[in-house]
Amino acid sequence: xxxxxxxxxxxxxxxxxxxxxxxxxxxxxxxxxxxxxxxxxxxxxxxxxxxxxxxxxxxxxxxxxxxxxxxxxxxxxxxxxxxxxxxxxxxxxxxxxxxxxxxxxxxxxxxxxxxxxxxxxxxxxxxxxxxxxxxxxxxxxxxxxxxxxxxxxxxxxxxxxxxxxxxxxxxxxxxxxxxxxxxxxxxxxxxxxxxxxxxxx
Numbered sequence: 545x546x547x548x549x550x551x552x553x554x555x556x557x558x559x560x561x562x563x564x565x566x567x568x569x570x571x572x573x574x575x576x577x578x579x580x581x582x583x584x585x586x587x588x589x590x591x592x593x594x595x596x597x598x599x600x601x602x603x604x605x606x607x608x609x610x611x612x613x614x615x616x617x618x619x620x621x622x623x624x625x626x627x628x629x630x631x632x633x634x635x636x637x638x639x640x641x642x643x644x645x646x647x648x649x650x651x652x653x654x655x656x657x658x659x660x661x662x663x664x665x666x667x668x669x670x671x672x673x674x675x676x677x678x679x680x681x682x683x684x685x686x687x688x689x690x691x692x693x694x695x696x697x698x699x700x701x702x703x704x705x706x707x708x709x710x711x712x713x714x715x716x717x718x719x720x721x722x723x724x725x726x727x728x729x730x731x732x733x734x735x736x737x738x739x740x741x742x743x744x745x
Contacts, residue, residue, distance in 0.1 A: 559597055562587055563611060566604055567652050575655035578604065606669055608656050612649055613673040617680065619645045624684060631688040632730065638681055639704070639725035646708035647718060654709065674701055689733045696732045703728045 553561060565587040569578055579601060584591040598604045623641040627634050646653065660666040678697050686692055707721040716724075 555597075558589075558593075562589075562594060562597055563604075563607055566608060570608075570652040570655050571650065575605075575652075575659045578659075580604075602663055602666060605656055605659050606666055608652075609660060609666070609670060609673065612645075612653055612656070613677065615649075616642070616645045616677065620677075620680060631685070631734070632726075634684060634688060635729045635733070636722070636726045638684065639729050640722045642700070642704040643708055643711065643718060643721045643725055646704065647711060651712060654712075657705075674698075677701075685733050692733050693735070696735065699732055700725075700729055 562583065566578060566583055569582060569586050573582075580594045580598070581591050583604065584594045587594070594604075598607060620638065620641045623637045624634070627637040657670070660670050678694075678700070681700065682692055682697060704725055707716070707725050710716045711718050711721040
């Protein structure tokens with residue numbers, strides 16, 4: 545009602561609201577339409593308030609990507625808690641979590657990633673985030689398969705992104721994407737020829 549004043553959001557709640565509104569804007573209109581002014585309009589706030597939270601458009605994109613990376617790390621950690629023993633089971637969990645998180649983020653993530661590619665600063669941010677994710681994967685997988693080649697492990701990102709895009713476009717099923725990425729991951733970490741299903745004594 546008009547006589548009831550709207551509750552003021554805390555700064556952290558407002559920040560979260562603005563990020564969610566930015567995701568909705570990208571989902572509806574594409575990354576090119578994401579500006580401080582458009583975000584302020586859609587969120588029902590002033591442009592200076594958006595500036596106070598993000599600084600500029602690059603700041604919004606960076607925050608969106610950081611939020612995705614945090615969700616990806618959380619998804620991987622939660623999935624690993626229920627993983628069975630052995631490399632095949634753990635590889636399946638790692639691959640499945642990657643695909644599922646990418647599908648949950650949808651096309652707005654692809655738009656953010658494409659926009660990141662145009663900025664050296666934001667490209668470094670993406671590289672740092674990917675490196676941190678791969679460190680987590682390495683720590684999880686190496687006890688099961690031995691040392692992993694760093695260059696090979698980076699192929700997980702490329703394969704995962706490509707399979708996620710195909711699943712989003714309906715060219716393959718999500719189950720097929722998970723299965724293929726699991727096979728790719730096992731191949732990447734076992735290129736010394738040992739059998740990943742063989743138990744160690």
